[in-house]
Amino acid sequence: MRTDMRLLLAVLLTLSIQPVSGQNRQNFYNVDAELKVSGAIEEIIMESRYAGSSPFLIVILKDKQTEQKYFIEIGPAWFFEYDAHKGEILTVVGSLRRPMGELPLLIARKVTFRGETLVMRDKYGFPSWRGGRGRGRGWRRGRRG
Amino acid sequence: MKRTRLLLFFVLPFLGVVLIFLVLSSLDRRYNRLRIEELVGEQLHATAEILSVNISHLLSEKVSAEDIFALYAGEENIYYTALLDEKKEILAWISQFEGYLPLSLHSDSGKEAWIIESPAGRIYNVFTSFRDAEGRQYFLYLGYSLKSLEDMVRHSRNSFWVILGLILITGMFVFGGFYQLQKRYLDKEEEAEEQKKQKERFREISAFTSGVAHEIKNPLNSLSLLFELLRKQVPLDLKEDIALGKKEVRKIAGIIDQFSASLKPISLQRERIRLREIVSEAWESLPAVRQDNPVSLEVEIKGALVLLADRRLLVQALSNLLQNALEATGEGEIRLSAKAGKGGTTIWVRDSGTGISAQAAPRIFDPFYSGKKQGMGIGLYLTKKIIEAHGGEISFTSQPGRGTCFRIMIPGE
Numbered sequence: 264m265r266t267d268m269r270l271l272l273a274v275l276l277t278l279s280i281q282p283v284s285g286q287n288r289q290n291f292y293n294v295d296a297e298l299k300v301s302g303a304i305e306e307i308i309m310e311s312r313y314a315g316s317s318p319f320l321i322v323i324l325k326d327k328q329t330e331q332k333y334f335i336e337i338g339p340a341w342f343f344e345y346d347a348h349k350g351e352i353l354t355v356v357g358s359l360r361r362p363m364g365e366l367p368l369l370i371a372r373k374v375t376f377r378g379e380t381l382v383m384r385d386k387y388g389f390p391s392w393r394g395g396r397g398r399g400r401g402w403r404r405g406r407r408g
Numbered sequence: 409m410k411r412t413r414l415l416l417f418f419v420l421p422f423l424g425v426v427l428i429f430l431v432l433s434s435l436d437r438r439y440n441r442l443r444i445e446e447l448v449g450e451q452l453h454a455t456a457e458i459l460s461v462n463i464s465h466l467l468s469e470k471v472s473a474e475d476i477f478a479l480y481a482g483e484e485n486i487y488y489t490a491l492l493d494e495k496k497e498i499l500a501w502i503s504q505f506e507g508y509l510p511l512s513l514h515s516d517s518g519k520e521a522w523i524i525e526s527p528a529g530r531i532y533n534v535f536t537s538f539r540d541a542e543g544r545q546y547f548l549y550l551g552y553s554l555k556s557l558e559d560m561v562r563h564s565r566n567s568f569w570v571i572l573g574l575i576l577i578t579g580m581f582v583f584g585g586f587y588q589l590q591k592r593y594l595d596k597e598e599e600a601e602e603q604k605k606q607k608e609r610f611r612e613i614s615a616f617t618s619g620v621a622h623e624i625k626n627p628l629n630s631l632s633l634l635f636e637l638l639r640k641q642v643p644l645d646l647k648e649d650i651a652l653g654k655k656e657v658r659k660i661a662g663i664i665d666q667f668s669a670s671l672k673p674i675s676l677q678r679e680r681i682r683l684r685e686i687v688s689e690a691w692e693s694l695p696a697v698r699q700d701n702p703v704s705l706e707v708e709i710k711g712a713l714v715l716l717a718d719r720r721l722l723v724q725a726l727s728n729l730l731q732n733a734l735e736a737t738g739e740g741e742i743r744l745s746a747k748a749g750k751g752g753t754t755i756w757v758r759d760s761g762t763g764i765s766a767q768a769a770p771r772i773f774d775p776f777y778s779g780k781k782q783g784m785g786i787g788l789y790l791t792k793k794i795i796e797a798h799g800g801e802i803s804f805t806s807q808p809g810r811g812t813c814f815r816i817m818i819p820g821e
Binding site: 292293295313316336384385387391 | 501
């Protein structure tokens with residue numbers, strides 16, 4: 264019975280295989296590498312981060328304590344309700360990734376901006392904009408490390 | 409059994425059944441959930457094993473980890489998958505949610521399987537290791553959606569509520585029906601008990617009244633004789649007063665006779681009698697009342713209607729009805745009509761008098777109940793007793809201010 268189930272699963276998996284392009288290994292929310300940074304926005308970028316997703320709001324922020332610059336992935340632009348500008352102060356709690364040869368990437372979980380805090384992801388990194396049960400899902404893959 | 413106890417007698421077992429159902433159902437659902445989780449775990453481990461073999465093979469073929477994972481996207485129930493090297497560095501991963509890969513090498517380290525809650529539902533996580541053909545160690549991390557399980561649990565919960573609802577509704581009807589039946593039975597029992605008490609009380613009153621009547625009658629007879637003797641000896645101017653005294657004594661004796669008659673069980677002496685004769689006799693027996701109430705009697709009896717009845721008692725019954733009609737009418741007309749039918753003879757006595765009030769209606773056949781100032785409340789009681797002794801029935805309709813109609817039915821031979 265169990266062998267039959269395994270065979271069935273193997274067949275199902277084989278049938279379900281769909282070709283997608285390579286997944287960047289750095290672009291996931293690592294719950295073991297959380298960091299808090301705070302500083303002024305130096306640059307605002309809108310770009311597509313995951314296949315099939317709407318453009319994400321990206322900011323380059325200089326931490327006021329360490330002077331380190333971070334490439335911060337905030338979330339879909341539509342989900343971030345504010346119109347941010349250069350020079351505005353942003354505090355971000357997120358997961359730190361260190362892509363080779365680029366600015367450290369911080370995937371935001373909580374963003375404090377203009378005195379309000381937005382929860383972008385839950386403590387395991389589940390994106391808040393994906394809502395709860397029954398929302399549409401699709402395969403996502405990172406684009407930038 | 410009191411009403412509250414009766415209610416509890418039916419409600420408590422029902423609530424007990426519902427409670428047992430709730431507990432058993434809850435235990436059953438919990439058991440099923442755990443069992444299904446266990447089965448899902450087993451299947452997921454099996455899946456991880458198959459994937460490990462496939463990935464190991466592809467790695468041996470020098471296919472990059474990212475390209476391998478690109479091949480494995482698409483399984484709806486697998487929310488995320490990651491391949492880690494021997495240092496547990498992530499080589500490749502895929503996820504259905506942007507950047508969502510909830511693996512913590514600090515807190516989840518050493519675990520092979522665990523479940524996490526997410527806004528997308530519960531996720532079963534498996535972390536297994538395998539080696540490729542060259543002996544290098546890898547780790548495979550899988551997150552499997554328990555949505556199907558949750559759908560089953562939700563479906564089971566919905567079924568549970570539907571079944572519980574059905575049980576409650578059915579129980580309400582069944583136990584409600586039992587309760588109503590039992591209540592009706594108890595009501596009748598109470599009614600019978602009440603009637604029994606009333607009969608007992610009436611029997612006691614009867615015995616007492618018969619005794620009193622007997623004791624009074626003897627001195628009254630003596631008193632009557634004394635008045636008779638006195639009347640002969642007193643001067644002429646006192647004779648009238650003595651006669652009045654004697655009349656009052658006779659009146660008292662008459663009342664006592666009526667009381668005694670009402671208390672005695674009726675024994676019938678049936679004979680074939682013409683109804684017209686009975687009516688005439690009853691009417692003639694009321695000279696004093698007729699004198700006070702100038703009312704005419706119209707009799708409508710088709711043919712020579714003959715009854716098998718006790719003449720004396722039937723005269724008394726009709727006489728009582730006619731007397732009541734006379735007293736209620738004052739002026740006008742009383743109609744007595746009769747008709748023979750299949751079941752027997754029906755007699756109607758209609759008057760155009762004051763009628764019977766709604767309050768008095770239920771009690772007019774009760775002994776010692778009277779709506780009149782001078783009545784003793786025995787006439788209608790006796791009439792009913794007489795008619796029922798003949799196997800018949802008596803009823804009435806009345807409109808206050810417009811008159812009353814009594815209906816007597818006496819079964820045929």
